[in-house]
Amino acid sequence: MTATNAAALPATGSLERPTRRLAAPLWVGALLIVLTFLVIYPLAMLVFGALSDSNPVVDGFGAFHPSIARFLEVLGNENVHLAFFNALVACGGGTALAVLIGLFFSWIVVRTDTPGRRFIAGASMVPLFVPPLVAGVAWSILGSPKTGLLNIVLKWIGVDFRFDFYSMSGLILVFGIYYAPYVYMFTSSALRNMDPSLEEASEVAGASAFTTLFTVTFPLIAPAILAGTLLSFVVMLGIYGVPAALGAPANINVLTTYIFKLTAWSPPLYNTAAAVAILLMVVTAIMVWAQQKVLSGKSFATVAGKAFRPRSLGLGPWRWFTFGLALVYLFVVVVLPTIALVIAAFRKFLFFKNFDALFDAKAYSLAHFNAVFDNPLTMLSIWNTLKVGVITALVGGALAFAIGYTVNRTHVPGRKLIDLLATVPVAIPGLVVGVAYLWAWIGLPGGLYGTIWILALAFVARFMPDTVKALSTSFLQIHKELEEAAWICGRGLLGTIGTIVLPLARPGVVASMTLLFVLAIRELGSSLFLYTSDTTVMAVLLLDYYEGGNTGKTAAFSLVQTVILAVLLGLTNWLSRGSAQGSARVG
Numbered sequence: 395m396t397a398t399n400a401a402a403l404p405a406t407g408s409l410e411r412p413t414r415r416l417a418a419p420l421w422v423g424a425l426l427i428v429l430t431f432l433v434i435y436p437l438a439m440l441v442f443g444a445l446s447d448s449n450p451v452v453d454g455f456g457a458f459h460p461s462i463a464r465f466l467e468v469l470g471n472e473n474v475h476l477a478f479f480n481a482l483v484a485c486g487g488g489t490a491l492a493v494l495i496g497l498f499f500s501w502i503v504v505r506t507d508t509p510g511r512r513f514i515a516g517a518s519m520v521p522l523f524v525p526p527l528v529a530g531v532a533w534s535i536l537g538s539p540k541t542g543l544l545n546i547v548l549k550w551i552g553v554d555f556r557f558d559f560y561s562m563s564g565l566i567l568v569f570g571i572y573y574a575p576y577v578y579m580f581t582s583s584a585l586r587n588m589d590p591s592l593e594e595a596s597e598v599a600g601a602s603a604f605t606t607l608f609t610v611t612f613p614l615i616a617p618a619i620l621a622g623t624l625l626s627f628v629v630m631l632g633i634y635g636v637p638a639a640l641g642a643p644a645n646i647n648v649l650t651t652y653i654f655k656l657t658a659w660s661p662p663l664y665n666t667a668a669a670v671a672i673l674l675m676v677v678t679a680i681m682v683w684a685q686q687k688v689l690s691g692k693s694f695a696t697v698a699g700k701a702f703r704p705r706s707l708g709l710g711p712w713r714w715f716t717f718g719l720a721l722v723y724l725f726v727v728v729v730l731p732t733i734a735l736v737i738a739a740f741r742k743f744l745f746f747k748n749f750d751a752l753f754d755a756k757a758y759s760l761a762h763f764n765a766v767f768d769n770p771l772t773m774l775s776i777w778n779t780l781k782v783g784v785i786t787a788l789v790g791g792a793l794a795f796a797i798g799y800t801v802n803r804t805h806v807p808g809r810k811l812i813d814l815l816a817t818v819p820v821a822i823p824g825l826v827v828g829v830a831y832l833w834a835w836i837g838l839p840g841g842l843y844g845t846i847w848i849l850a851l852a853f854v855a856r857f858m859p860d861t862v863k864a865l866s867t868s869f870l871q872i873h874k875e876l877e878e879a880a881w882i883c884g885r886g887l888l889g890t891i892g893t894i895v896l897p898l899a900r901p902g903v904v905a906s907m908t909l910l911f912v913l914a915i916r917e918l919g920s921s922l923f924l925y926t927s928d929t930t931v932m933a934v935l936l937l938d939y940y941e942g943g944n945t946g947k948t949a950a951f952s953l954v955q956t957v958i959l960a961v962l963l964g965l966t967n968w969l970s971r972g973s974a975q976g977s978a979r980v981g
Contacts, residue, residue, distance in 0.1 A: 422808040436830035443668030468669035481648040485630040488569025496577025525916040530639025532731030550749035577622035584618035632823025738949035762946035785850035786914040791907035794861040820859040824919030868902025
């Protein structure tokens with residue numbers, strides 16, 4: 395037994411004090427209670443809602459009228475079938491496009507001599523930080539069949555073709571181009587770790603570069619492709635902003651927009667919404683299970699003890715072609731939507747008599763920004779968003795640290811159950827988390843519903859798997875000898891964590907809290923069911939502006955939200971660098 399094990403945990407010696415023997419079980423019990431409070435209780439209430447005909451607002455908490463009729467009714471509802479089909483088509487098509495784009499970008503960045511690869515790698519991650527609703531709003535301005543900016547340009551140059559992003563193809567396209575970075579992240583790291591000698595052996599055997607790509611390279615990084623594919627599909631399945639902006643005008647409902655409609659009706663159909671939410675959660679869980687099933691028992695090892703040097707494939711003149719494709723993608727994903735938002739935000743009326751009207755300076759003003767900031771809800775939503783982001787980052791960061799340390803650095807009984815409960819939310823879309831928390835707290839008098847805290851706690855639960863996994867990599871990099879040395883010097887458990895583990899894991903802790911902060915600021919799905927007039931956040935107010943039909947104010951507030959997010963990202967990045975330098979000095 396190592397010194398770390400002996401101290402962190404569980405007491406086995408007869409001379410140890412009773413308080414120390416009880417410390418480990420008490421600590422595990424406390425974590426299980428917290429996870430039950432954050433994850434199990436809301437999910438249990440969601441199931442209760444789906445299997446009862448009680449109204450949590452009218453009947454209050456505790457009024458339980460079990461009835462499976464509502465759930466069976468949902469399963470046989472044609473509208474649910476249509477929403478389910480639309481969700482599979484939109485997310486399936488978007489995922490296929492995201493895989494093509496993400497795989498292509500990872501290949502040209504890692505395996506070719508395309509110019510500007512570092513720039514391409516950095517810029518291609520920008521879509522990750524764009525809130526889905528902002529992306530949807532931008533492409534509604536660009537691709538509206540009647541007033542879209544792209545169609546005005548096509549008309550000006552005499553092309554008869556017209557874009558219509560208020561369609562299933564529009565949904566698929568926007569999903570695909572904005573969620574390609576998820577695939578890129580997984581596949582690019584797998585390509586970097588793959589020994590190029592395997593590809594060289596294939597080419598020596600007479601295979602062409604194209605054949606090698608599809609018979610050696612891609613099969614060897616299949617786990618990364620599959621993981622990126624699954625993650626993209628699961629994330630798209632839970633997105634509300636893009637289908638709300640592009641699908642709603644064409645009456646294309648997916649599961650997320652249909653669930654929100656159910657709670658927005660009068661009276662709200664909370665039971666039906668809970669049943670549909672469970673259906674959405676089951677689909678997500680099946681996808682997660684399928685990934686584990688496909689990958690289990692197979693070997694995709696590409697990293698061995700032998701050192702290797704990454705190889706770049708010389709494309710010759712074609713490298714400028716791949717560079718051009720990368721620029722086109724960045725122009726479509728970053729530049730075009732930004733131009734659309736700027737034009738709509740500063741233009742008094744989004745009507746263009748002809749193409750030259752785009753450049754009429756008299757048509758532009760700050761009227762929409764003035765209207766946005768004249769609304770008292772604007773500053774309230776910004777302040778609420780920052781509060782929710784800070785609370786989520788602090789509470790979620792502390793909880794992730796506690797869970798990550800317990801799971802990765804100790805051998806206490808019950809740590810696997812803690813790991814399992816902390817991973818459960820990965821199969822729960824954000825919108826379902828919102829419905830579950832609605833059921834859990836709306837009927838409780840004097841509870842959390844209607845406060846900032848319920849939003850923050852829902853976000854902590856929603857993003858717990860991401861935070862714990864991100865932080866776990868930092869724990870795994872710290873050798874146990876360092877902790878053992880602290881034990882030998884007489885440090886206690888808390889002293890060792892405070893002086894050894896926390897300083898060395900600080901970059902990972904700061905990165906995890908930054909991730910939580912950013913995700914909380916842009917989260918819309920969970921917020922939709924938990925906000926009140928006093929706790930409105932920016933994402934909800936932006937949706938309110940959009941559904942109100944005022945495109946100018948929507949675009950102006952989208953730009954405000956984007957600028958705030960960019961400033962906060964820059965600030966947290968600066969803090970992360972300072973933290974990393976401090977950690978290096980400690981090491």
